[in-house]
Amino acid sequence: MNRGEFIAHATIIGAGAAVFKDKMILAGTKKQSPKARLAFIGLGMRGSGLLKEAVSQGHSEIVAISDINEIAINNAKQIIKDTGSGSPDYYLKENDFETIVTRDDVDAVIIATPWEWHLPMSLASLKAGKHTGCEVIAGLTVPEIWELVNLQEKTKTPYMMMENVCYRRDVMAVLNMARKNLFGNITYMECGYQHDLREVLFNDGQHMTGHGVEFGEKGINEARWRTPHYVSHNGDMYPTHGAGPLSNILNITRGNQFAQLVSMATPAIGLHQYIVENGGNSHPNTKVKFKCGDVVTTLIKCVNGEVIKMTFDTSSPRPYSLGFRVQGSEGIWTEDAKGIYLQKHSPRAHEYEPAAKYFSEHDHPYWKKYGDKAESSGHGGMDYFIIREFVDCVINRKPFLMDVYDAAMWSVLRPLSEKSIAKGSQPVLIPDFTRGKWKRRKPVFGMQNDFSL
Numbered sequence: 021m022n023r024g025e026f027i028a029h030a031t032i033i034g035a036g037a038a039v040f041k042d043k044m045i046l047a048g049t050k051k052q053s054p055k056a057r058l059a060f061i062g063l064g065m066r067g068s069g070l071l072k073e074a075v076s077q078g079h080s081e082i083v084a085i086s087d088i089n090e091i092a093i094n095n096a097k098q099i100i101k102d103t104g105s106g107s108p109d110y111y112l113k114e115n116d117f118e119t120i121v122t123r124d125d126v127d128a129v130i131i132a133t134p135w136e137w138h139l140p141m142s143l144a145s146l147k148a149g150k151h152t153g154c155e156v157i158a159g160l161t162v163p164e165i166w167e168l169v170n171l172q173e174k175t176k177t178p179y180m181m182m183e184n185v186c187y188r189r190d191v192m193a194v195l196n197m198a199r200k201n202l203f204g205n206i207t208y209m210e211c212g213y214q215h216d217l218r219e220v221l222f223n224d225g226q227h228m229t230g231h232g233v234e235f236g237e238k239g240i241n242e243a244r245w246r247t248p249h250y251v252s253h254n255g256d257m258y259p260t261h262g263a264g265p266l267s268n269i270l271n272i273t274r275g276n277q278f279a280q281l282v283s284m285a286t287p288a289i290g291l292h293q294y295i296v297e298n299g300g301n302s303h304p305n306t307k308v309k310f311k312c313g314d315v316v317t318t319l320i321k322c323v324n325g326e327v328i329k330m331t332f333d334t335s336s337p338r339p340y341s342l343g344f345r346v347q348g349s350e351g352i353w354t355e356d357a358k359g360i361y362l363q364k365h366s367p368r369a370h371e372y373e374p375a376a377k378y379f380s381e382h383d384h385p386y387w388k389k390y391g392d393k394a395e396s397s398g399h400g401g402m403d404y405f406i407i408r409e410f411v412d413c414v415i416n417r418k419p420f421l422m423d424v425y426d427a428a429m430w431s432v433l434r435p436l437s438e439k440s441i442a443k444g445s446q447p448v449l450i451p452d453f454t455r456g457k458w459k460r461r462k463p464v465f466g467m468q469n470d471f472s473l
């Protein structure tokens with residue numbers, strides 16, 4: 021888009037925003053400020069957290085809530101009741117999302133269902149012209165992800181991947197530091213999803229965590245749908261919490277792009293061992309053959325030459341860490357060492373300084389202004405910002421900062437890591453879902469000083 025086209029486009033969007041806001045005021049409440057009229061699909065662990073966040077921020081009106089599980093619906097009803105947040109309609113059937121997305125009084129849809137549902141629900145929402153916020157990950161296969169990108173381009177309906185880790189306070193401070201060139205030319209990064217999920221991957225069908233070794237039909241919550249993936253897939257199943265934040269630093273889809281990857285998986289031991297130790301040698305699940313290696317390591321090469329090492333480790337005993345490392349020609353941040361070393365600033369050569377010192381100095385304006393409020397919300401405050409940003413963009417018709425191309429590039433790492441492993445760890449090319457637009461797109465994430473609300 022050239023400058024003239026951009027101005028014309030912006031004017032149209034501006035005019036549209038005014039009409040949209042009016043509509044929201046009229047259709048919404050008596051309050052002066054417009055509210056985003058939201059539908060929530062999937063009210064399990066994640067969806068209920070996002071719902072709480074949305075109602076507590078006060079910029080949304082909850083219009084529809086859908087889950088196939090009555091316990092989840094009742095929990096959502098309680099949240100609505102406790103917070104006095106109106107009287108949404110509740111839906112209990114698997115395909116009710118198709119009805120919800122066509123409601124005229126819904127502005128935007130938030131999807132927090134099992135992975136299999138993300139694509140069909142997102143497609144339905146985009147087709148109905150509803151701003152769509154989808155939990156990670158966007159799709160499970162390369163064709164699915166293309167389908168999402170193609171439909172978003174066709175409908176031009178905004179789509180946001182709800183990748184909350186991009187808003188983590190330290191991650192945003194490091195993004196600021198990288199943009200101030202404090203790390204010099206960034207050459208290498210590490211990230212991952214390293215989270216001992218064994219107590220989540222199995223339960224007794226009654227307690228969400230910490231009891232039993234059942235999964236699939238006999239499990240509830242994530243044990244019900246997430247664990248079967250470990251039986252049938254071998255790859256990095258959850259790349260976006262690591263790849264998202266690093267992509268913002270590396271300007272992926274905006275001046276840079278992932279080019280290729282190679283993945284390797286260790287043997288799969290942890291989940292079987294957990295079943296034996298917690299369910300006994302004769303438990304039927306001891307016969308299950310898990311396919312996913314306990315630790316999956318992926319190396320990603322970027323078009324501009326940088327290398328990322330990404331680790332997926334959810335079946336081993338270990339403390340939680342996303343394992344971030346940012347290495348540049350001037351210095352390094354290592355999450356696990358809680359340290360930063362910058363050769364022109366650090367007092368002692370070869371020694372880390374406490375990273376906290378730099379984090380407060382380079383704290384992002386969002387966190388400076390809203391940190392106190394955010395810290396009491398979910399996931400150390402990240403959830404405050406993901407909802408705030410989503411709702412702000414919906415009400416003010418601003419483009420989402422993490423759009424369909426970001427969602428596609430981050431999510432595709434999953435099926436491609438599986439492909440690489442299946443081919444004996446051969447390198448695999450990563451498709452360019454932007455079809456060359458990455459060369460012209462400018463970085464946007466974290467450039468803002470405040471919300472418009």
Ligand SMILES: NC(=O)c1ccc[n+]([C@@H]2O[C@H](COP(=O)([O-])OP(=O)(O)OC[C@H]3O[C@@H](n4cnc5c(N)ncnc54)[C@H](O)[C@@H]3O)[C@@H](O)[C@H]2O)c1
Nearest residue numbers: 062064065066067086087088089092114132133155241242
């Ligand atoms: N960003 C984060 O920090 C974060 C954290 C946890 C989970 N997640 C993601 O959120 C999503 C949900 O995870 P969760 O932990 O809440 O799982 P969960 O199992 O606790 O909740 C999923 C809910 O979806 C419901 N559901 C299933 N099919 C449905 C349908 N057709 N219509 C309506 N509801 C349906 C289930 O009944 C369940 O209540 C996953 O994609 C997961 O990866 C993200």
